[in-house]
Amino acid sequence: MIRIENVTAGYGDGPNILHGIDLQADGREIVTILGPNGCGKSTLLKCIAGFVKPRGGRVVLNGTDLTPVPANEKVRKHRMGFVPQSDNIFRTLTVAENILMGARFLPKAERAAAVERQFLAYPSLAAKASRKASALSGGERQLLSLARALVAEPTVLLLDEPSAGLSPAMVHEVFGAIAEIRDRSGMCIVMVEQNAFEALGVADRAYVLALGQVALEGRAADLLADPAMRHLYLGGAPETVAVPA
Ligand SMILES: Nc1ncnc2c1ncn2[C@@H]1O[C@H](COP(=O)(O)OP(=O)(O)OP(=O)(O)O)[C@@H](O)[C@H]1O
Numbered sequence: 001m002i003r004i005e006n007v008t009a010g011y012g013d014g015p016n017i018l019h020g021i022d023l024q025a026d027g028r029e030i031v032t033i034l035g036p037n038g039c040g041k042s043t044l045l046k047c048i049a050g051f052v053k054p055r056g057g058r059v060v061l062n063g064t065d066l067t068p069v070p071a072n073e074k075v076r077k078h079r080m081g082f083v084p085q086s087d088n089i090f091r092t093l094t095v096a097e098n099i100l101m102g103a104r105f106l107p108k109a110e111r112a113a114a115v116e117r118q119f120l121a122y123p124s125l126a127a128k129a130s131r132k133a134s135a136l137s138g139g140e141r142q143l144l145s146l147a148r149a150l151v152a153e154p155t156v157l158l159l160d161e162p163s164a165g166l167s168p169a170m171v172h173e174v175f176g177a178i179a180e181i182r183d184r185s186g187m188c189i190v191m192v193e194q195n196a197f198e199a200l201g202v203a204d205r206a207y208v209l210a211l212g213q214v215a216l217e218g219r220a221a222d223l224l225a226d227p228a229m230r231h232l233y234l235g236g237a238p239e240t241v242a243v244p245a
């Protein structure tokens with residue numbers, strides 16, 4: 001379980017971007033973070049991952065305070081997986097080499113089998129194992145960056161806009177893969193998203209940020225049905241949109 005307690009953060013000498021954020025995500029749960037551009041979603045994820053050091057507050061994983069722990073140690077020792085917002089694959093490497101990069105903290109003898117498990121989970125990547133990553137479609141790249149994080153068998157998975165730039169069908173596929181990971185592994189997943197409707201469809205709970213603060217939080221199904229949420233953040237979408245049970 002990951003818990004964010006009263007986190008404040010900013011960049012360099014600049015003002016605070018996050019103003020006291022509280023958030024919690026349990027195992028076997030997808031928590032989505034929504035909100036307008038520039039409200040601090042990626043900054044919050046970077047605080048959890050260790051790329052931005054909080055100015056105040058704590059990041060706690062399974063009861064251990066990880067606030068001062070640097071990013072690479074969070075991956076290696078605390079099994080945190082982070083897929084950043086910008087395209088993070090190595091274009092000049094093959095699909096298999098990209099996944100192997102994610103396995104670099106595993107014992108050498110286990111790496112090949114770990115990569116093989118990802119290929120079993122994602123046959124579309126297996127079919128292109130020896131292709132250069134630059135030859136993949138946008139959706140395939142998202143799957144590749146997911147597989148690269150998963151190969152290290154994280155207990156917490158942080159995803160920054162996994163559906164960015166994808167067609168509706170591909171969004172469905174990528175979110176399906178993420179839900180599958182939750183159900184199969186019991187992993188704790190924190191996912192920043194712009195596609196609010198689709199994200200609420202797959203998530204268990206959600207936090208809506210505005211100006212670096214939590215403006216709304218709750219069960220995803222409740223937020224989908226909430227008139228204030230619909231009006232402010234979902235563009236007054238029609239009542240006919242299916243609400244998951
Ligand atoms: N490396 C940085 N240095 C200085 N300021 C930054 C840096 N990264 C982000 N910011 C600022 O912090 C604020 C929040 O940015 P952040 O990337 O967290 O927003 P976001 O909610 O993820 O937005 P988007 O939906 O566009 O991805 C913005 O005002 C941005 O300009």
Ligand SMILES: [Mg+2]
Nearest residue numbers: 041042043085
């Ligand atoms: Mg962002």
